[in-house]
Amino acid sequence: MYHHQPTSPCRECTYCKRLGHTVEYYNQCKHAGAAVANHTPRACFECGSTDHLIPRCPKLVQWNNETLLGVNAEHQNPYGKLQPLEIPMWKWEHITMDLITKLPKTRNGYDTIWVAVDRLSKSAHFIPIKETYSSKKMAEIYVKEVVSRHGVPVTIVSDRDTRFTSHFWKNF
Structure with missing residues (x-):
């Protein structure tokens, strides 16, 4: 899911091809339904759906857990490599x-x-x-x-x- 930075909304609906007619926050849309719990950031005014919106603006950023939690991955140390578990020599050891x-x-x-x-x-x-x-x-x-x-x-x-x-x- 993509969203635009709050300072300037810019999205295009694939159904009506109009730019910028998406709601700022999904719970403002009367068709929001259960997706409010998922914190979906944008929805179409026409139908209330978010699955047919195309990210057209180069300023769009990906909406993921790091954005939600305020984690900036660029400033984090890289994770270590996963270490495989040793192969057991005997059953139930x-x-x-x-x-x-x-x-x-x-x-x-x-x-x-x-x-x-x-x-x-x-x-x-x-x-x-x-x-x-x-x-x-x-x-x-x-x-x-x-x-x-x-x-x-x-x-x-x-x-x-x-x-x-x-x-x-x-x-x-």
């Missing part, structure tokens, strides 16, 4: 864990699936849990479902979910 949340509740009240995957064989355990489980309960389930079957892994890769941080390991 190195695992990954993640949670699939916001699922419909089952008859037992489970609404989350805890996924533990072996990085070598790609075999996995899909453990039904409740999203409200505490770190202590998660540690108990981890011992019962993973450690009891495969032993304690050497490394675990996961996202920074609060259930996988220090409280989990203190309870473990």
Whole structure:
């Protein structure tokens, strides 16, 4: 999505071919609908759509998360190269864990699936849990479902979910 700097609007609608008849902010358009939540910057007055606007002005800049967050990429240090994870030598020595949340509740009240995957064989355990489980309960389930079957892994890769941080390991 493109937008123009706020000082000078300049866009062309592909339907009516008129320049500069786009609304300043999408929520000013009566046809805005659900796209207001997406913070779409411009829309056509005729139909309220933004998907048929052509960026014709050379002053247009790309609308992305860096613009939204006020991050100027030119002044940032370059990111380091991604480091590949080592290839495991034995099954269930190195695992990954993640949670699939916001699922419909089952008859037992489970609404989350805890996924533990072996990085070598790609075999996995899909453990039904409740999203409200505490770190202590998660540690108990981890011992019962993973450690009891495969032993304690050497490394675990996961996202920074609060259930996988220090409280989990203190309870473990």
